[in-house]
Amino acid sequence: MPNRPIGIFDSGIGGLTVANAIKKAMPNERLIYLGDTAHLPYGDKSADAIRYFSIRISKFLLEHDCKMIVIACHSASSAAYDVLMDFYDQKVLFVNVVDELVSTVIDNNYNKVGVIATKATIRSNVYETKIKEQNTSVECANLATPLLVPMIEEGFHQGKVSHDIIAHYLSDKRLSGIEAILLACTHFPLIKTHVAEYFDHKVDVLDSTDIIAKEVYRRLEEKKLLNTEGQGKDAFYVTDFTQSFADTTKLFYNDLVNLKEASLW
Numbered sequence: 001m002p003n004r005p006i007g008i009f010d011s012g013i014g015g016l017t018v019a020n021a022i023k024k025a026m027p028n029e030r031l032i033y034l035g036d037t038a039h040l041p042y043g044d045k046s047a048d049a050i051r052y053f054s055i056r057i058s059k060f061l062l063e064h065d066c067k068m069i070v071i072a073c074h075s076a077s078s079a080a081y082d083v084l085m086d087f088y089d090q091k092v093l094f095v096n097v098v099d100e101l102v103s104t105v106i107d108n109n110y111n112k113v114g115v116i117a118t119k120a121t122i123r124s125n126v127y128e129t130k131i132k133e134q135n136t137s138v139e140c141a142n143l144a145t146p147l148l149v150p151m152i153e154e155g156f157h158q159g160k161v162s163h164d165i166i167a168h169y170l171s172d173k174r175l176s177g178i179e180a181i182l183l184a185c186t187h188f189p190l191i192k193t194h195v196a197e198y199f200d201h202k203v204d205v206l207d208s209t210d211i212i213a214k215e216v217y218r219r220l221e222e223k224k225l226l227n228t229e230g231q232g233k234d235a236f237y238v239t240d241f242t243q244s245f246a247d248t249t250k251l252f253y254n255d256l257v258n259l260k261e262a263s264l265w
Contacts, residue, residue, distance in 0.1 A: 005235075016252035026213070034061065058092075060264055070095045116185075148185070181206070239264050
């Protein structure tokens, strides 16, 4: 039924950037968001642990009758997407944040791209693998940037602290000569302007938010599942509620978010 909700999950609240883009593009859609704050960050977890978390979270979203699940986490998209397809492909549509960024790289015929992400995403090498499956000539420079997520969540993404940390990472010699840089974490849209400024706006800065919103729309339209009625309220859950998480949601989502705790673990 088209009026069923879209499920979205992330390791924390950074995936609200994706939820925000989807809501902006499709205001009639009802969203159910879950941030696994009990286990964040996924970037430091093993692939097996991320798969286990993702399977349980998807089960929760299916119990809430979601018609689609958006994996709004690059670490989970890298480690768990194939497993989730094996478990639930016949029950729900899945969209992940990795494949759409890869498609954008291929469509633009870049010669060299940089990828900044969590340790888990870089360790998986998922971007380079998927890009080279479609174009072996594209050079990928992969760089783990573990300080960026806590910096953003603590609200230090607009001052001198963020400027220095971002500059430290982006000055890495591996990124020399890139034509585009992939912000391969759902927190990173908040520093997109800073990244563009560092490269003097001469490097394309790609993030997953608007790209994913377009893909969600395309998939729902294709399956005749777009909601034209706009009924029902959005719901936002975390697996470990703190007031700090509640306060930080305003960084990632335009509207007021009423966080509830979901007892999954």
